[in-house]
Amino acid sequence: MHTPLTWREKIGYGVADMGFNFYWTNIATFLLIFYTDVFGISAAAAASMVFTIKIVNAFTDPLIGAAADRTVTRHGKFRPYLIWLPVPLACAALLTYTTPDLPDGGKLAWAYGTYLLMMICYTCINIPYNALSGVLSADPQERATVNSLRFIFAFAGGTLVTAATPALVRWLGGGNEQLGWQLTMLAWGVLASALFVLTFLNTRERIAPPAAQKTKVWQDLRDLSQNRPWTVLFFLALIIMITITLRTTSAAYYFKYVVGRPELMQGFVPAYMISAAAGAALTPFLTRFIDKKRLMMLLMSATSLLSLAFFFVGREQVELMFALQIATGLVLGPKSPLAFSMYADTADYNEWRTGRRATAMTFAAATFSQKLGTAVAVAVIGWLFTRLGYVANVAQSSGSQAGIVWLMSLIPAAFALLAVAAMFFYNLDNARLVQIQADLAARKTS
Template sequence: MTPTRLRKREIVGYGLGDMGFNFYWTNISTFLLIFYTDVFGITAAAAATMLFVVKIFNAFTDPLIGAFADRTQTRWGKFRPYLLFVPLPLAVIATLAYSTPDLGPTGKLAWAYATYLLLMTVYTSMNLPYSALSGVLTGDARERNAVNASRFVCGFLGGMVVTAATPRLVQGLGGGDAALGWALTMAFWGTAAAVIFAITFASTRERVQPARAAPSSVRQDLADLRSNKPWILLFLLALIIMVSITLRMTSAAYYFKYVVNRPELLATFVPAYLLAAAAGTALTPFLARVIDKRRLMISLMLASTVLSAAFLFVDASQIWLMYALQIALGLVLGPKSPLNFSMLADAADFNEWRNGRRATAMTFAASSFAQKLGTAVAVGVIGTLFTTLGYVPNAAQSAESQAGIVWLMSVIPAAFTGLAAVLMMFYTLDNPTMARIQRDLAARQPSP
């Protein structure tokens, strides 16, 4: 399907793009809720409800964004132009989302709704085409594994840098004024991300094209996905994994502030996970060569379930054990993202093989849709639990509230990854099946 092999420069250049996206995503998933509750002054219940509502609304716009990207035609390709024209508006909107105008309780909540909805919509309008780009850089399964491994190594490294640097940037740029510090910090990350996206745009090329140009409607694309069982399973997989990860990532700030009473440890705890995840991601091409992707994903989810559940038994004084489990979780969960995205590219190939139609961005909308829906579910769980157990910002927590935070770091995310392992037992696009599909698609390509 692909006439030329990918260059290392292109693999690395594509991967760098996810570092830029994590300058936003890690800040949102790790710090946004605590920014709303402890800096902007929105109640936990109101903030959680807002995040849930916006995520649900925005999740349903993802298929429309995917359909629009699939129908984009420019001299730069379908998906690369978004990396050129969207970064600047995204940086401005992110800065506004982390600003704290004095509008009163109702006005603050309205501001949060408006800026967060806009932030996530614009973010997706670039992230979804970027994800789809990995499906058209190459049709070779091993190269896809390498491309997506590069992406998530860079993404985890970006997340590690953000988690370690953001608290320091807020303090340094704000001079002790947290509100000012957050706005300036997001302006900094937005500028840095724009530079990285320009590099990704310049270093990549779209190669894979449908065997024949078969125009289809958005309704037809959606119908194809609804009948695509591997895509449905991958959507559910991404959703469940995102719930589990968001529960732990978002709860970590509360865990170290109110349970361990060492909030400064967050600056190394999350990066420890991300560095380990980057190492696990780097191993993905090797692991995928020796273990079928389906069996590998099941094994990873089962191991994650055990490690997350073990966190329930860690005492607040056992810092070393917290870090050991966190690092082990990073190594285990690192390969799941490149595997999932490689499988989504396989699902796009399966759709073209079966129907003669290729809707790459629409297929990859599964991941974006699942990320947002999964994050919404996780934040909803956190907000509901906090409200029920009597969470009070910037105050000593009750025993019930502390116990709830510990469960959010352990048993609850473990239950979700256990469910993910069960789902993957029904996935059918194993390595022999994909080899046959790739041969058939290659045979359909017109002669040069």
């Protein structure tokens, strides 16, 4: 019999993801323009650096997951990271958004070193945090609720950062953008640290690996490679991240060069985040009536149709653009909590199948696929822009404009359909999960 989680613990777990988005949304939305317009390196150098660090950081994820799975403290395996690393992460972010008085080569080396340090510190907290959702409860419905609340806080944090960061830079810097960015990231780091500590204080790990388990990292990786539902989710995360990154990264180009109204981006991104938060809130309700596999297929089918519809929107139909963006947020909002609850289910499946449990490695390898998907999307955009003759800050050719529209519509629509196809191979339905939980419980009492 599963002990229901209290709302204090559910909310206590969720608030940390707001803190993570104080970093992540700043990185995704503002870091590139900080490097080019404030820090002072070329767009090509900044883009290459971000791509390189993202690939390197993706390969650190399994190592950090392996370390977290082998951590043993009186506070559990994963919770301690929420108090060990907030200060190093805040310091690394402060250094990343610091502009040193160095020649161009020294600046670029500083950018590589500090950004890599920040991303490693971020991953060292984020992967154990992700894994924590898999050991709070064994109930699949509770997991859906916990992850739903988590992503409501995440989208709220992203909306807050998008709206507040430019104003904070102006206010704290007093006209000095370099100082403004330093102090702004310091403020976000302090707030995030407080939220991480709140999560540590208000959660408890209830699921542990079998007492006699002693495995090597290679065994964990081998178990995952033979875990069919996890393998499906690995490719699903890769495909979905490509789908989302193509649209979000292309949106700024779309409004600047196709619509001719770049100021609309200020409302376009928050519109998505607010509607995605509403979609995430619906996840526990939806999973009560629709099997997770079928629900994911329905969500990605709807995403494909909405992306396809964007192809037919005229550049003057701003209201329709926003309506489709809000609808896309609603259907993609449940995707994240649904996927993370499914990762926890695959960790249970792995223990049921092999007698071994590697929760953090399960989530770490999943974030690896997400980072890889982001890198692939950036590469697709760069390749397409090069092929179509994109030139920055000038009126675009008809071919270049068409390419930008494809990146907002047809190409993500195709990837979303590919995600639907991947889910056909997922073999954990509700009935099988109930049997797995019953078998695991019986093993522990025998």
